[in-house]
Amino acid sequence: MNDIFLNRAARPIQKLVAYDPGHDLPRLRERFGDIIVELGSNENGWGTSPKAVEAVVKAARDSFRYPDPLGLGLRARLADKHDCSEEEIVLGNGSHELLMQLAQVFAEPGDEVIYSRYGFAVYPIGTRAVGATGIAVDPFPRDHAMPLGTDLSQIPKAITERTKIIFVANPNNPTGTHFRIEDLKALLQQVPKHIPVVVDEAYTEFANAEGLESAISLRREFANLVVSRTFSKAYGLAGLRVGYLVAHREVCELINRLRESFNVNLLGLAAAEAALDDHEHLARVREGVLTQRARIAEALTQLGFFVFPSQTNFLLVDFHRRAQPIEDALFERAVIVRPMVPYGLPNCLRITVGNPAETDRLIASLIEAKDAA
Known part of the structure; x- marks a missing residue:
């Protein structure tokens, strides 16, 4: 890259390495x-899903139109699925976009963001993009029943007055490991209420371990809990880029200030609604x-x-x-x-x-x- 432009980019971007x-x-x-x-x-x-494919073909006839900027139809379906209000849901161009936006909303230079050492690469990328400092907590050791899995007990020890947001995934990428809902609840009880705790559940549909439940069940008890989901994996819509998060309506309102107006396209909205129906x-x-x-x-x-x-x-x-x-x-x-x-x-x-x-x-x-x- 020509140093003329590199040296004029924002300092966090100068040092940033793109997602691979x-x-x-x-x-x-x-x-x-x-x-x-x-x-x-x-x-x-x-x-x-064949139903999603059919919905895409039908929606494509209106591709000259802009999609619903608020995604009201899909948000209504998701609100019904998760027993929450539409104001507690934000749609994203995949959950990747939402994870990046959460870092943008809550962290800035001088702040700290906590995540597991072997967590999803987007957590440190989002952290560095805003000039914050990433704090990678050590996972369980190799000889543990959950080798290299996220050790939630290490997170409270890493919290300081500079901590602005915490990212964990359940199940975790790239290790595939998980933690129990009881352990997550114990963590949330120790985290100050003003620090958002983001639980990335991109792979939750594939889980069958005892004690592994969606964090969404705890959302009414902990206002600082944010849960992200995606249609890319189990629903097979990776090419259409649809994700969402469930969070306190104030968190959602802040993200909507940053969210691009038409971040989920017409075909993605139609496919996601249809996929939800194809049980x-x-x-x-x-x-x-x-x-x-x-x-x-x-x-x-x-x-x-x-x-x-x-x-x-x-x-x-x-x-x-x-x-x-x-x-x-x-x-x-x-x-x-x-x-x-x-x-x-x-x-x-x-x-x-x-x-x-x-x-x-x-x-x-x-x-x-x-x-x-």
Whole structure:
């Protein structure tokens, strides 16, 4: 970049490193064609609800019109789903946008933002973008029942008078680990009421662990609780970019001051409403993920790798040595996974739980890759 412009950018932006989306998948699709197996972005291997597809086709006829800037129809549906008011819901261009906006609303240079050391990359990016300081709390150790999982007990110890917002994910990306609702409640009881606690539930539809419940059940008890969700994963709408959060109406009003007027497009609004109605498709996706997740975990464990416990539609896998050669070998077989070097986990790969055919290819390719690498 030309230093003429770099030196004139806002100071936080000068030091900011952009979010890394992984491989250039459009180019890889051109290279590999139909044989590609995309297991690097935690997308839905069972696809989009047919009802959502139908709604998109119908809505496309009005694409010359602007979408509803307030997303009233979808917000009404979500308010009914979560037993809250429409004023307690904000829609986003994916939950990614909302997480960034929460940092913009509540933090500025000199402030501190707390998150887990192995949490979603957007938390530190949003923090740095506003010039705040990120405080990464240590996770559980490797020998814990929830290795590298978010240790909520460490968060109160990190709070200072400069703390402005806290980010946690349940289940967590990229580790796949989770925490119990009782532990979250214990944390909220210790956090000062003026500090928002954001619980990112992007993968909550895939969870089946005992004690893992949505934080939305605690929202009336804790006004500083913010819960973010997405339609990108279980609902299969990653390409349409629809997310939302549930929070105190004052928090929502502040975000709406910053939110772009038409941040969720016409097709996304229509698809999300229709997807909420297709309970059968969601059930098929969930059942498929749980079945294939167990199958992959067992196969990889038998191969001698360490598979982190997961409540998501992906698995974090430790290969006990640098994972780059194995990733390269998978890549040559058109199986695309996600390296974890940016997270400081060079021995690990994050692997999306795909459909049965994708699982077949993954396991066969890993057997070959293990021997070739």
